[in-house]
Amino acid sequence: MTQPAIAVTGLRKAYGDKVVLDGIDLRVARGTIFSLLGPNGAGKTTMVKILSTLLAADGGEMRVAGHGPARDADAVRAAIGVTGQYSAVDNLLTGRENLALMGDLHHLGRRASRRRADELLERFDLVEAGRKPASAYSGGMRRRLDLAMTLVGDPEVIFLDEPTTGLDPRSRRTMWKTIRDLVAGGVTIFLTTQYLEEADQLADRIAVLDGGRLIAEGTADELKRLIPGGHILLRFTDPAAVSTAVHALADAALGEDGLSLRVPSDGGVRSMRDLFARLDDLSIDVAEMSVHTPDLDDVFLTLTGRNDLEPQR
Known part of the structure; x- marks a missing residue:
């Protein structure tokens, strides 16, 4: 069988007496989009930080792109990209300079870094904007540049932590197309989102995190069929x-x-x-x-008894 892109068994994390992740088990197949839903503060970002080597787990076994985040963090970092909730773009640099800087950090060499920057500006329709400082970018342009920066190292797995928060509907749909194109090229996406429609539109599989545990997992249609009213x-x-x-x-x-x-x-x-x-x-x-059939709003409300996610309108 093909090794999963992400494999987690018994993942645990607590801050003092507050248990954030309580024995999480999950598998993410290669070349798919896996979406993690949950109320605010459910631990979605904590899980992303652990899997991307930014935070140590208290227990459990994990493999990301075939490597253990605790034992072989450098190999995991070489295989992944992370686009967080908040943009990592440097406002003082142009778009091209931001990308070239990432190339330097990946030790691509000066010429290869500039070539990679030009390729990504073309891919994300930022060629003209690439000559302007990032401070002049719209929200959608900044998120596209942020994702382009994540791709400089040609990652196998990308963690997208609420990548479209604050974007207008047009920019959000542009980002959705970009994500689908990445997966079509073989990249695996681990997506956390506050937008229920986003998970419905993009994810091959969805998991619902609540109270430190995964309380449901499946395709969007499978989750909807769990709820009466269809x-x-x-x-x-x-x-x-x-x-x-x-x-x-x-x-x-x-x-x-x-x-x-x-x-x-x-x-x-x-x-x-x-x-x-x-x-x-x-x-x-x-x-x-x-x-x-019930929609993901109904699934979330029924399974968690809470309304902390923001439905997209």
Whole structure:
């Protein structure tokens, strides 16, 4: 089997009597986006700091890009990139100078650093802005430059800690495209975010952290199916078909228009297949069908009983 990009077993961290991470187990497959959700102060940033060698764990086993953060921190640092909540851009330098400085820190050599800077300015549509001081950049441009700086060392794994906080919707979607492009190129992304739609749009797998523990993990669709309230809406054109369906589906609720039925469902393939098999056996024709499942807001509220995440609007 392919070795995971990140493997964590029994990760623990406490500050005095306050337990922040209480026996965390997780696996992140290579070339995927893994998103960690949780209330404010849940320990998301602490986990990123531990996995990126910036903070020591109290216990547990970890492998990042095949290396142990505690035993082989230099190898981990060589394989990862980190874009934190707050920009690491130097406002006094131009965009190109910021990138070239990162190249120097990675010991690329002067010529290679400048060449890499030019490649990344082109990739992130910052060629013209690259000649201007970073203090003149918009929020979206600064985040793109920040991520470009993370890529100077060509990392295998990138930790993105709330990368789109404060960005307008257009800049946020531009960042989403950039993240998808990175993963298409084989990079693994470990994403923490306050925006539920961001996790829904980007993540291959999502974990919910609360009270120091992972209380749920799965794809966005799998998590949504954990929460009651999902249903399939059936619409009919023939009142007789509606009447037959109502009697056949004891758990269905008739709509106010008299031509629609709301059937409880988790939205899974099996439940949909079973429903349509029942309708087909009775020769009931359905004019239109739509699936409605809870969103990640519902998942977060139900699993944690809190509303500390900020839904994107």
